[in-house]
Every structure is written in C-alpha cells, then in structure tokens.
Amino acid sequence: MPSVYIETFGCQMNEADSRYIAERAASAGYSVAAAAEEANVVILNTCTVRDSAERRAYGRMNHFKALKDSDPSVRLVVAGCLAEQDRRLMRERAPHVDAIFGTAELAQLGDQLAAWEADFGESRAQRDARDDMLRFALGGRADGVADAFSRLRAFVTVQRGCSYYCTFCIVPHVRGRFDHRPRGAIVAEVRDRIAQGAREITLVGQTVNAWRDPAGGADFGDLCATVARQPGLERLTFISPHPKDFTEKVLDQLGAIAQLNPRIHLPLQAASDAILRRMNRKYTLASFDRVVTSIRRRIPECAITTDLIVGFPGETEEDFEATLEYVNRGVFANAFTFIYSIRRGTPAARWEQVPRTVALERFGRLLDAQNRVTRAYHDRKVGRIVRALIVGDSKKDASRLTAKTVDNVTIVARKPPDYSDSPACDDHPYARTPWLDVAIESAHVWGCTGTALGRAERFAQSARAVTQPTISLI
Numbered sequence: 381m382p383s384v385y386i387e388t389f390g391c392q393m394n395e396a397d398s399r400y401i402a403e404r405a406a407s408a409g410y411s412v413a414a415a416a417e418e419a420n421v422v423i424l425n426t427c428t429v430r431d432s433a434e435r436r437a438y439g440r441m442n443h444f445k446a447l448k449d450s451d452p453s454v455r456l457v458v459a460g461c462l463a464e465q466d467r468r469l470m471r472e473r474a475p476h477v478d479a480i481f482g483t484a485e486l487a488q489l490g491d492q493l494a495a496w497e498a499d500f501g502e503s504r505a506q507r508d509a510r511d512d513m514l515r516f517a518l519g520g521r522a523d524g525v526a527d528a529f530s531r532l533r534a535f536v537t538v539q540r541g542c543s544y545y546c547t548f549c550i551v552p553h554v555r556g557r558f559d560h561r562p563r564g565a566i567v568a569e570v571r572d573r574i575a576q577g578a579r580e581i582t583l584v585g586q587t588v589n590a591w592r593d594p595a596g597g598a599d600f601g602d603l604c605a606t607v608a609r610q611p612g613l614e615r616l617t618f619i620s621p622h623p624k625d626f627t628e629k630v631l632d633q634l635g636a637i638a639q640l641n642p643r644i645h646l647p648l649q650a651a652s653d654a655i656l657r658r659m660n661r662k663y664t665l666a667s668f669d670r671v672v673t674s675i676r677r678r679i680p681e682c683a684i685t686t687d688l689i690v691g692f693p694g695e696t697e698e699d700f701e702a703t704l705e706y707v708n709r710g711v712f713a714n715a716f717t718f719i720y721s722i723r724r725g726t727p728a729a730r731w732e733q734v735p736r737t738v739a740l741e742r743f744g745r746l747l748d749a750q751n752r753v754t755r756a757y758h759d760r761k762v763g764r765i766v767r768a769l770i771v772g773d774s775k776k777d778a779s780r781l782t783a784k785t786v787d788n789v790t791i792v793a794r795k796p797p798d799y800s801d802s803p804a805c806d807d808h809p810y811a812r813t814p815w816l817d818v819a820i821e822s823a824h825v826w827g828c829t830g831t832a833l834g835r836a837e838r839f840a841q842s843a844r845a846v847t848q849p850t851i852s853l854i
C-alpha cells in the first residue's frame with residue numbers, strides 16, 4: 381500500500397484541510413505515514429499568515445529535495461495558502477516540487493493522489509533500494525496519523541474564505557471571499573463523526589459566526605442549534621468567530637445549548653479604536669466589550685480567549701497602553717500574542733512600520749501581563765476536580781497523560797496504573813472511557829497538573845475509579 385506523509389503549518393483551517401487530505405488519501409488506497417522518509421507522497425500544507433511560516437515552508441521544501449534525489453519516484457506536493465499566493469515563484473524557487481494545489485483545489489489534490497496510486501506498485505523495488513544513508517529523520521510533525529484518541533475530537537469545516545479584508549490579513553487574498561457550506565452537508569458530517577466516536581465537535585471557519593446557509597439563509601445560531609440536536613453529540617465548540625457577528629439572537633441560541641463548551645475565542649487584536657479602524661476590524665473597544673458582557677450573561681463560566689497584535693503600523697505608546705490596560709482587567713483566560721509582521725499584498729505592508737525594538741519591548745510587557753492573568757485563571761482550578769478529554773501522551777514526559785478541559789485548559793496527570801501504553805490500538809480502554817476526572821494540584825501558565833481519580837465513557841456520566849480497589853484477603 382502506498383503511503384502519504386502530511387505536514388501542516390498555520391491555523392485550524394489548515395489542520396482541518398489536512399484531515400480532509402488524509403481522508404481522501406485513505407479512500408484512494410494510501411496509508412498515512414508517520415515519517416516523510418517512509419512515504420511515497422510528501423505533502424506540505426502551508427500558511428502565509430506570518431513571514432516565519434512562509435520561510436519555514438520553503439526551508440522544508442528544500443529539505444525534502446534529498447528524499448526525491450534518493451528516490452525520484454517520491455512525489456512532493458505543496459498545498460495551502462502559500463501555494464495559492466506563490467504558485468509562480470514556487471516553481472522557480474523549488475522546481476523539484478511535483479504539484480502545487482491552492483486552497484480551493486483540495487478536491488483536485490485528492491483526485492491526483494488517486495491517479496498516482498497505481499504508479500507506486502511499480503516503483504516499490506526502486507523505493508526499497510533507497511540508500512539507507514538517506515533515511516535520516518527530517519524533523520517536522522506528521523499530521524493525519526490516527527491514534528486511539530484522534531477520533532475523539534472532530535473538526536468540521538463550515539465555511540471557507542473571508543470577505544472582511546482586515547488590513548493586516550492575507551486570508552481573503554489567498555482563500556477568497558466567504559464560501560459557506562450547506563447546512564445539510566455540515567450536519568451529515570457531524571453525524572458521521574459522532575458515529576465514528578467523536579466526543580467533541582469543533583465547527584471551523586475563518587469567521588465562523590458569519591456563516592449563512594447558502595440555500596435557506598439560516599444563521600450560525602440556527603446551525604449550532606441543529607448540530608446540538610444530533611443524537612449522541614456530547615460537546616460542541618467552534619473557531620474562530622468575529623466579534624461583530626455575535627448578534628443577540630445568535631448568543632441566545634448558543635446560551636441555550638447544554639453541550640456548548642464554556643469557551644469562546646474572540647479575537648480583539650488591539651484595544652485602541654484608532655488602531656482597530658486602521659485594521660478595518662469593524663468594531664470599537666466599547667462594542668467588543670458589549671459582546672464580552674453578552675457572552676458572560678448567557679454563559680457565566682465562559683473562558684474568553686483572544687488574539688492580540690503588537691506593533692501594528694501607526695501604533696503609538698498610548699494605543700499600546702489601551703491594549704495593555706484591557707488585558708490587565710483580566711478579561712481573557714488566555715491569548716495568542718503576536719508582533720505585527722508584514723504580509724505582502726496587504727495594505728498595512730505599505731504603511732510606515734513601528735521600529736522592531738519598540739514592538740519587541742511592548743510585546744514583552746503584554747506577554748507578562750497576559751501570563752499573569754492566565755496563571756491566575758489556572759490557579760482557580762487548584763483544589764478542584766475537573767473533567768477533561770484525553771489528548772494522548774504528554775509530549776514532555778511519556779509517563780504522563782495530556783487532557784483538555786471543556787474550557788480548553790491543558791491538564792497533565794500521571795498515567796494511572798491500569799493505563800496501557802498502546803495508543804495506536806483502536807480499542808484502547810481509555811479511548812472508550814476518555815473523560816478523565818483529575819484532582820488539580822498545581823497551576824502554571826501553560827495549564828495545570830494533577831492526579832486522575834476517575835474516568836467516564838460519556839461527559840455527562842458519573843466516573844468510575846481509574847484503578848481497581850485493593851481486595852484484602854484478611
């Protein structure tokens with residue numbers, strides 16, 4: 381069986397696209413490889429949101445040239461936003477790339493994989509003769525490789541593209557304007573994922589709450605209400621909404637959904653109205669704050685997280701202080717903070733830039749402030765028992781497990797004695813009872829640690845103890 385290796389850069393949208401590519405590959409007869417040097421087809425799913433992601437993608441293309449040099453039958457494919465933006469340039473800079481597919485061409489990528497599939501049987505002898513010296517670890521992270529826990533979380537794409545044209549963002553230029561998926565197709569995929577064992581469904585869109593059913597005009601609140609009625613749905617969440625698209629009606633509907641995770645990622649970007657105008661964000665700090673209040677009224681325990689950009693062109697010390705002051709109010713449970721980076725082809729790229737040293741210094745202050753708030757949010761969990769869905773082994777310590785609470789806090793706990801180390805196995809007992817009850821003992825900026833006390837098959841069920849009681853024979 382030929383195999384495909386997928387490496388993903390960037391946002392959840394790209395991760396969802398990589399899952400789609402893995403599924404198309406599987407239905408075309410491929411297995412998904414955990415290492416590039418084991419694969420017949422190597423796919424880089426790229427991103428252009430930051431300059432560093434772009435440079436890294438070109439670095440990886442050059443890296444993978446060694447694989448093609450040692451075995452010309454290997455196919456190298458570049459997909460995603462960089463492929464869309466740099467199609468011509470990429471052919472010059474990386475002529476060894478076999479095929480380039482933009483963000484709207486994933487179906488064609490699936491067709492191409494099916495067309496190549498027959499070729500790989502003939503090339504196997506050549507592949508097996510590949511110089512072992514060249515079977516070196518290439519780094520990076522394999523995506524689409526299934527383990528016992530991967531089916532517990534399902535990401536369902538509801539929309540592609542964006543029509544808002546924020547002046548710093550490349551997305552509308554490379555992914556195009558809104559393209560909303562019909563409600564029937566979304567709900568059918570949700571049902572499939574639940575049938576395959578998903579405990580948590582994440583609806584994914586670049587501006588997810590702007591979704592509209594192309595046929596009937598139903599809005600995002602209607603969509604979530606429909607998804608919540610699907611039998612067997614345990615938890616529901618979504619990424620990433622735009623602050624301006626949360627109407628009172630949509631929030632009323634969300635507040636009435638029992639399975640909704642108490643977390644909403646609400647990208648603020650900056651708290652100065654002058655900067656928000658320059659960013660073309662279409663809201664003011666006051667209207668953003670009204671959305672925060674409305675969310676809290678409907679979902680009292682909701683963890684609100686955000687994205688913040690420091691050093692946007694024209695940002696004065698006063699503008700920055702407004703963002704710092706808002707963060708210090710403790711609004712956000714967590715935040716992704718970025719230093720503004722130029723994106724070719726966007727309006728802000730042509731504007732006078734904030735000096736790098738100034739942006740760096742502001743970034744440090746903002747990070748310190750948000751880290752304090754995040755740590756305080758995590759501190760409040762110490763001494764409590766939280767229910768969290770298993771992700772898998774802790775990346776830093778294989779004797780521990782990682783899980784995520786419904787408010788998206790990372791929890792690390794020692795593996796219980798009856799936990800078996802075979803996460804690739806489909807019927808892993810902990811994948812059948814994946815909700816862990818963890819007594820939280822310590823808090824950090826990154827999350828919390830604790831001891832697993834119980835586990836449950838369903839979120840709403842009571843837990844059974846993680847270890848069998850000792851039977852005394854005396």
Ligand code: SF4
Binds near residue numbers: 545
């Ligand atoms: S809302 Fe703005 S930042 Fe978000 S994807 Fe659209 S253009 Fe980009």
